[in-house]
Amino acid sequence: xxxxxxxxxxxxxxxxxxxxxxxxxxxxxxxxxxxxxxxxxxxxxxxxxxxxxxxxxxxxxxxxxxxxxxxxxxxxxxxxxxxxxxxxxxxxxxxxxxxxxxxxxxxxxxxxxxxxxxxxxxxxxxxxxxxxxxxxxxxxxxxxxxxxxxxxxxxxxxxxxxxxxxxxxxxxxxxxxxxxxxxxxxxxxxxxxxxxxxxxxxxxxxxxxxxxxxxxxxxxxxxxxxxxxxxxxxxxxxxxxxxxxxxxxxxxxxxxxxxxxxxxxxxxxxxxxxxxxxxxxxxxxxxxxxxxxxxxxxxxxxxxxxxxxxxxxxxxxxxxxxxxxxxxxxxxxxxxxxxxxxxxxxxxxxxxxxxxxxxxxxxxxxxxxxxxxxxxxxxxxxxxxxxxxxxxxxxxxxxxxxxxxxxxxxxxxxxxxxxxxxxxxxxxxxxxxxxxxxxxxxxxxxxxxxxxxxxxxxxxxxxxxxxxxxxxxxxxxxxxxxxxxxxxxxxxxxxxxxxxxxxxxxxxxxxxxxxxxxxxxxxxxxxxxxxxxxxxxxxxxxxxxxxxxxxxxxxxxxxxxxxxxxxxxxxxxxxxxxxxxxxxxxxxxxxxxxxxxxxxxxxxxxxxxxxxxxxxxxxxxxxxxxxxxxxxxxxxxxxxxxxx
Numbered sequence: 001x002x003x004x005x006x007x008x009x010x011x012x013x014x015x016x017x018x019x020x021x022x023x024x025x026x027x028x029x030x031x032x033x034x035x036x037x038x039x040x041x042x043x044x045x046x047x048x049x050x051x052x053x054x055x056x057x058x059x060x061x062x063x064x065x066x067x068x069x070x071x072x073x074x075x076x077x078x079x080x081x082x083x084x085x086x087x088x089x090x091x092x093x094x095x096x097x098x099x100x101x102x103x104x105x106x107x108x109x110x111x112x113x114x115x116x117x118x119x120x121x122x123x124x125x126x127x128x129x130x131x132x133x134x135x136x137x138x139x140x141x142x143x144x145x146x147x148x149x150x151x152x153x154x155x156x157x158x159x160x161x162x163x164x165x166x167x168x169x170x171x172x173x174x175x176x177x178x179x180x181x182x183x184x185x186x187x188x189x190x191x192x193x194x195x196x197x198x199x200x201x202x203x204x205x206x207x208x209x210x211x212x213x214x215x216x217x218x219x220x221x222x223x224x225x226x227x228x229x230x231x232x233x234x235x236x237x238x239x240x241x242x243x244x245x246x247x248x249x250x251x252x253x254x255x256x257x258x259x260x261x262x263x264x265x266x267x268x269x270x271x272x273x274x275x276x277x278x279x280x281x282x283x284x285x286x287x288x289x290x291x292x293x294x295x296x297x298x299x300x301x302x303x304x305x306x307x308x309x310x311x312x313x314x315x316x317x318x319x320x321x322x323x324x325x326x327x328x329x330x331x332x333x334x335x336x337x338x339x340x341x342x343x344x345x346x347x348x349x350x351x352x353x354x355x356x357x358x359x360x361x362x363x364x365x366x367x368x369x370x371x372x373x374x375x376x377x378x379x380x381x382x383x384x385x386x387x388x389x390x391x392x393x394x395x396x397x398x399x400x401x402x403x404x405x406x407x408x409x410x411x412x413x414x415x416x417x418x419x420x421x422x423x424x425x426x427x428x429x430x431x432x433x434x435x436x437x438x439x440x441x442x443x444x445x446x447x448x449x450x451x452x453x454x455x456x457x458x459x460x461x462x463x464x465x466x467x468x469x470x471x472x473x474x475x476x477x478x479x480x481x482x483x484x485x486x487x488x489x490x491x492x493x494x495x496x497x498x499x500x501x502x503x504x505x506x507x508x509x510x511x512x513x514x515x516x517x518x519x520x521x522x523x524x525x526x527x528x529x530x531x532x533x534x535x536x537x538x539x540x541x542x543x544x545x546x547x548x549x550x551x552x553x554x555x556x557x558x559x560x561x562x563x564x565x566x567x568x569x570x571x572x573x574x575x576x577x578x579x580x581x582x583x584x585x586x587x588x589x590x591x592x593x594x595x596x597x598x599x600x601x602x603x604x605x606x607x608x609x610x611x612x613x614x615x616x617x618x619x620x621x622x623x624x625x626x627x628x629x630x631x632x633x634x635x636x637x638x639x640x641x642x643x644x
Contacts, residue, residue: 009204010488013119017585021606024051024209031062031076031416033062033063033064033076033419033460034064034089035063035064035086035310035350036063036064036065036066036074036086037063037065037066037077037079037087037088037089037219038084038085038086038087038088038089039088039089039156039218039219039220040089040090040091040092040093040192040218040219041090041218041226042090042093042178042192042193042195042218043192044093045094045095045096046082046092046093046094046177047082047092047094047104048390049096049100049263049345049485051060051559052099052100052101053100053101053102053103053604054094054096054100054101054102054103055103055104055277056082056092056094056102056103056104056105057082057083057084057104057105057107058080058081058082058083058091058105058106058107059080059081059082059093059107059109060078060079060080060104060106060107060108060110060115060117060158060175061079061085061087061109061110062076062077062078062079062087062110062111062518063076063077063079063081063086064076064077064088065077065079065089065174065219066115067089067199067214067216067220067221067224067318068221068224068317068318068509069220069224071643073316073317073318073334074256074318074319075318076172077089077171077199078110078158078160078171078172078174078175078422079091079174079175080092080158080175080176081176082104083107083236087308088219089174089197089216089218089219090174090176090177090178090195090197090219090243090384091148091156091175091176091177092177092219092361093177093178093179093193094156094177094178094179094180094505095178095179095180095181095188096148096180096181096182096358097181097182097183097184098107098148098149098150098151098181098182098183098184099147099148099149099184100147100148100181101145101146101147102144102145102146102147102148103118103121103143103144103145104143104144104145105141105143106120106134106136106141106142106143106144107136107139107140107141107144108136108137108138108139108140108141109138109139110138110160111138111255111523112138113138113160114135114136114137114138114160115135115136115138115158115159116133116135116136116158116159116160116162117133117136117156117158117161117175118131118133118134118156118157118158118159118461119136119154119155119156119157119179119321120134120144120146121144121146122146122147122148122149122154123148123149123150123154123179123181123267123268123275124150124266124267124268125266125267125268126266126267131471133241136306138404142539143187147580148179148181149181149528150181150267150268151181151182151183151184151268151270152180152181152261152263152267152268152270153178153180153193153239153241153261153263153264153268153289153290153291154178154179154180154181154263154265154266154268154289154639155176155178155179155195155241155243155289156176156177156179156244157175157176157177157265157519158175158176159175160172160175161173164286165243165245165265165286165287165334166245166286167245167325168199168244168245169198169199169201169202169245170199171199171494173197173198173199173200173244173245174197174199174219176195176197176241176243177293177364178193178195178239178241180193180239180288186347187283188437189237190237191236191237191238191239191291192228192237192238192239193238193239193241194217194238194239194240194344195217195218195219195240195241195243195244196215196216196217196240196241196243196247196248196284196306196342197215197216197219197244197312198213198214198215198216198244198245199212199213199318199319200212200213200245200246200319201213207378209608210321211271211320211321211473212318212319212320212321213246213310213311213315213319213341214315214318214319214341215246215306215311215312215319215340215341215342215591216341216342217342217343218345220343221311221319221340221353222305222309222339222340222341222342222343222344222345223335223336223339223343223345225343225344226344227344227345227346227347228344228345228347229346229347229349230296230346230347230348231296231348231349231350231587232296232297232298232299232348232349232350232351233234233295233296233297233350234293234295234296235293235295236293236294236296237291237292237293238291238292238293239289239290239291239292240291240292241289242285242286242287242288242289243283243287245286246286246308246311246561247283247284247285247286247308247561247562247601248283248284248288248306248308248311248342248561248606249281249283249284249285249306249307249308249561249601249603250281250282250284250304250305250306250307251280251281251303251304251305251306251307251431251603252280252281252294252302252303252304252578253302253303253304253429253440253442254300254302254350254434254435254440255279255280255294255295255296255297255302255434256279256280256294256434256582256584257279257280257282257292257294258276258277258278258292258293258294259271259276259278259279259282259291259292260276260290260292260293261290261291262288262289262290263288263289263290264287264288264289265287265289266286268289269420274587274589275587275589277581277584278376278433278582279581279582279583279584279604279606280431280582280583281432281585281601281603282601283561283562283601283604284597285562296346296348298348298434299348299349299350299351299437299448300347300348300436300437300438300439300440300446300447300448301345301346301347301348301437301442301445301446301447301448301452302345302346302347302348302437302440303335303344303345303346303442303445304341304343304344304346305339305341305342305343305344306341306342306343307601307602307603308558308559308561308602309482309483309486309558310483310558310559311341311342312339312340312341312343312482313338313339313340313341313344313481313482313483314337314338314339314340315340315341315576317429318584319341332553333443333444333445333454334425334427334442334444334445334479334480335442335443335445336441336444336445337444338480338481338560341397341486343571345445348437350476357568359372361413363412363413364413364414364415364465364546365408365409365412365413365414365415366381366415366417367388367389367406367415367416367417367418368388368389368416368417368418368420369386369387369406369416369417369418369419369428369476370386370387370388370389370421371384371385371386371387371390371418371419371420371421371422371426371428371456371490372384372385372387372422373385373421373422373423374489377488380485382387382484382488383488383489384483384485384488384489384490385403385421385489385490386404386452386476386489386490386492387404388404388406393481395401396589402492402512402533402534402538403476403489403490403491403493403512403534404491404492405493405494405505406476406492406493406494406495407494407495407496407497407500407503407601407629408468408494408495408496408497408500409468409493409497409498409499409500409501410468410469410471410496410497410498411467411468411469412467412468412500413465413467414465414466414467414468415463415464415465416428416463416464417461417462417463418456418461418462418463418464419461420456420457420458420460420462421458421459421460422458424458425443425455425456425457425461426455426456426478426480426481426490427442427443427453427455427456427478427479427484428441428456428462428464428476428477428478428479429441429442429476429477429478429479430464430474430476430481430494431474431475431476431477431494431603432465432472432474432475432494432583432605433466433468433469433474433494434469434470435464435466435467436465436466438451438453439464439465439466439475440453441453441479442479443455443456443479443480443522445577446549447634455480464522468494468496470494470496470581470583471496471498471583472496472498472580472582472605472607473493473494473495473510473552473553473583473584473605473606473607474493474494474495474496474583474605475491475492475493475554475603475605476491476493476494477490477491477492477508477556478490478491481567482558482634483558486514486515486556486558487514487515487516487558489514489534491512491514491556492512493510493512493552493554495508495510495552496583505551507547507548507549507550508549508550508552509541509550509551509619510552510554511532511533511551511552511553511554511565511633512532512533512534512554512556512564513531513532513553513554513555513556513557513560513600513622513631514528514530514531514532514534514556514557515530515556515557515558515560516530516531516557517534527535529565530560530622530630530631531631532620532622532631532632532633533633536631538631538633539632539633540633540634540636540640541620541633542636543610543635543636543637543638544611544612544637544638544639544640545613545614545615545637545638545639545640546611546612546613546640547611547612548609548610548611549609549610549611549612550574550579550607550608550609551607551608551609551620552605552607553565553598553599553600553605553606553607553608554600554604554605555584555600555602555603555604556602556603557602558602558620560602560622560624560630561601561602562599562601562604562624562625563599563600563601563622563623563624563630564597564598564599564600564622564623565596565597565598565600565606565620565622565623565635566596566597566598566620566621566622566623567596567610567618567620567635568618568619568621569616569617569618569619570616573595573596573597574596574612574618575593575594575596575611576592576594576596576598576608576609576610577591577592577594577608577609577610578590578592578594578598578607578608579591579607579608579609580590580605580606581604581606581607582604582605582606583605596608596610599625608640612637614636614637615637615639616637617633617634617635617636617637618634618636618637619631619632619633619636620632620633620635621625622635
């Protein structure tokens with residue numbers, strides 16, 4: 001519980017941070033030194049370990065960083081270094097067994113600054129006040145001694161601008177290193193450590209338009225991030241540290257992963273086996289961590305990325321606004337030319353050795369999904385739409401048309417022919433569906449070296465074939481030019497049930513939060529956030545007393561990672577029962593009625609059950625975590641003459 005509260009507090013601090021803090025008194029542009037920053041893959045522990053005591057000498061200095069590759073432009077950046085070695089981003093990793101005493105000598109070699117370093121303290125820490133930080137004037141050296149007793153995923157971080165973790169921007173933002181404490185009575189796990197960083201103009205939750213946005217994992221931006229290779233059946237263990245000032249909903253294509261622990265840099269909560277969440281997307285608030293485990297069951301290429309489009313879209317060198325992304329028209333390799341930032345590529349090799357099961361084609365359901373422009377759009381502000389053609393003629397719709405729900409039967413093979421009638425390429429990603437890599441929807445990447453899936457060119461089509469293995473609420477959406485095509489309307493729900501023909505849309509209420517064309521005012525503030533079900537004035541829900549309704553909540557906005565849904569009557573929150581997260585039914589201990597408040601991050605789905613016990617009007621609101629209402633669906637509940 002403490003983790004969630006701290007995340008909300010960090011977000012509140014970031015949203016209230018005055019922009020004047022972006023240029024503190026005495027700040028100056030950094031000179032570009034000849035020394036290069038090394039990229040730290042967090043495989044080698046730093047320091048010298050002897051007789052249960054780790055000794056490490058750290059120095060903070062300025063070197064030139066090349067996050068877009070060794071031959072791309074570089075920029076001067078503050079970074080930590082192990083004395084005698086090149087500065088690195090992330091900083092040197094501290095990794096020890098529980099019960100280790102640590103002695104770290106710190107030196108500030110950043111001219112004209114006062115450096116404050118946090119996190120070099122015993123674990124666990126009960127409050128942030130227990131980590132006062134170590135302050136060093138330029139040229140000063142100090143020593144920190146502490147003991148690491150609690151296994152977990154932690155980090156240390158520095159600032160020369162008097163910032164919190166949730167406020168660090170510009171040259172201040174890469175002063176971070178991992179601290180990993182392994183159990184004392186077990187060999188170190190075969191895992192990987194990934195540190196997320198952001199170099200930008202403002203903290204993410206200030207919601208200002210940005211001229212620079214460079215997002216990195218272990219010091220590099222896609223397509224220069226490390227490529228990971230595993231074999232079928234491997235147990236994959238990752239630790240992810242969000243040391244940036246932005247929130248990141250982290251999405252794994254094609255597979256579920258298990259969240260084993262969460263932390264906030266102070267402590268780390270390891271979940272009991274029956275409380276470990278299965279997810280295809282998990283939100284990491286600024287300054288938080290998670291450890292995760294998954295096992296690949298299908299070969300091919302897959303992505304692990306932040307689902308906030310601004311964090312995985314291609315930008316200019318060093319995250320500048322000058323677009324180097326692909327043009328809207330013409331053939332492209334979307335993965336290499338249209339994506340950047342917080343993305344990692346994962347290649348799964350091998351074969352099960354068992355014969356491939358060929359579905360009975362007579363059972364395969366045939367569907368057509370037409371992607372077309374809407375005449376209410378324009379080239380600068382397009383409106384696109386999905387039309388599900390199942391044999392009936394498609395009709396013209398207004399620009400406020402929600403994407404249709406694709407309702408599928410669990411275990412029944414389906415063939416969906418995606419027809420692109422736009423004047424630009426697109427694809428469809430079947431978000432959360434467990435399927436073969438070739439059909440995953442990332443043009444130029446999905447599949448394998450022998451066969452890569454293309455983008456769907458203008459006027460062309462692509463057939464996606466899969467068999468949904470589980471019931472639940474999923475998403476389909478574009479995976480090309482996401483910041484242009486997704487707000488234009490290309491995101492919708494997938495519902496998988498036992499029998500699609502018996503699906504009752506009157507008691508299954510789908511709520512999709514999406515972003516309209518984002519509007520930025522004269523001060524650079526983002527002023528439009530979300531629509532619900534494709535409209536600023538969505539159709540109301542009409543319910544009956546005594547009936548049970550399954551609300552399927554989906555966040556596919558482009559700027560609201562911290563969205564939450566609330567259902568209220570006359571200003572008081574109703575009660576509902578959580579049912580599922582990312583199409584995984586919750587354990588019985590969590591399926592208990594509670595106040596009608598449910599956070600849903602970008603790329604997440606959540607199912608809740610609502611059973612109204614009296615007539616009257618309600619409001620289903622989508623809100624930011626600071627309480628701002630961004631969209632509302634009116635809910636009318638009437639008496640049910642059939643209920644007792």
